[in-house]
Amino acid sequence: MKVNSADIVISAASKKQYPKAPIPEIALAGRSNVGKSSFINRMIQRKNLARTSSKPGKTQTLNFYIINDKFHFVDVPGYGYAKVSKKERAKWGAMMEEYFAEREQVKATALIIDIRHKPTEDDQLMYDYLKHFDLPVMVIATKLDKIKKGQRKKQLKMIQDVLEMEEEDALIPFSSETGEGKDVAWKTMLSHLNL
Numbered sequence: 247m248k249v250n251s252a253d254i255v256i257s258a259a260s261k262k263q264y265p266k267a268p269i270p271e272i273a274l275a276g277r278s279n280v281g282k283s284s285f286i287n288r289m290i291q292r293k294n295l296a297r298t299s300s301k302p303g304k305t306q307t308l309n310f311y312i313i314n315d316k317f318h319f320v321d322v323p324g325y326g327y328a329k330v331s332k333k334e335r336a337k338w339g340a341m342m343e344e345y346f347a348e349r350e351q352v353k354a355t356a357l358i359i360d361i362r363h364k365p366t367e368d369d370q371l372m373y374d375y376l377k378h379f380d381l382p383v384m385v386i387a388t389k390l391d392k393i394k395k396g397q398r399k400k401q402l403k404m405i406q407d408v409l410e411m412e413e414e415d416a417l418i419p420f421s422s423e424t425g426e427g428k429d430v431a432w433k434t435m436l437s438h439l440n441l
């Protein structure tokens with residue numbers, strides 16, 4: 247996929263602000279600081295369009311990006327960061343619910359997890375939550391550059407088992423650092439987007 251244009255449309259705090267263009271969307275999900283924004287940047291080959299940080303909790307709103315005037319990427323705030331108040335957590339939950347329950351044009355989600363670790367309880371809940379909305383979930387096992395080649399197969403099998411992934415969902419090893427997995431991720435995304 248050749249990316250000719252990529253721009254932020256809006257950082258939306260609520261539904262009223264979502265873009266009106268009736269184009270298909272891929273939403274991201276994943277633990278705070280796992281590499282969601284880095285995934286977007288690597289896919290579109292832009293160093294810092296989606297803002298990244300070594301500190302968790304950088305993304306706090308739903309950030310809509312438009313790619314080639316054809317589809318949106320939606321970067322969402324991460325979960326599982328311990329230093330979050332109960333009130334903030336409730337706000338996060340309401341934001342997710344408002345988006346996933348009502349947004350018609352979301353075609354699939356990319357659940358970003360860390361290939362080095364067993365998916366957390368939150369990751370497992372998120373996978374089930376997304377399946378509850380009948381969404382295809384591409385599981386992106388990122389930070390592939392951080393493990394040895396010989397560990398890959400075992401880690402992928404473990405992730406698939408722990409999440410109890412459905413047959414139709416793709417599990418894609420990926421690195422935002424090296425770009426490995428990018429072509430497979432694009433192929434899978436484009437098929438969900440019908441592009």
Ligand SMILES: Nc1nc2c(ncn2[C@@H]2O[C@H](COP(=O)(O)OP(=O)(O)OP(=O)(O)O)[C@@H](O)[C@H]2O)c(=O)[nH]1
Pocket residue numbers: 276277278279280281282283284285297298299300301302303304305323324325388389390391392420421422423424
């Ligand atoms: N080595 C390596 N580091 C990565 C990779 N992906 C992300 N990182 C690093 O992980 C940190 C967090 O990345 P972000 O993309 O900001 O994570 P996020 O999930 O958007 O974080 P929040 O917006 O806070 O939820 C940054 O320091 C990135 O450079 C990867 O594939 N390999």
Ligand SMILES: [Mg+2]
Pocket residue numbers: 282283284297298304305321
């Ligand atoms: Mg982010």
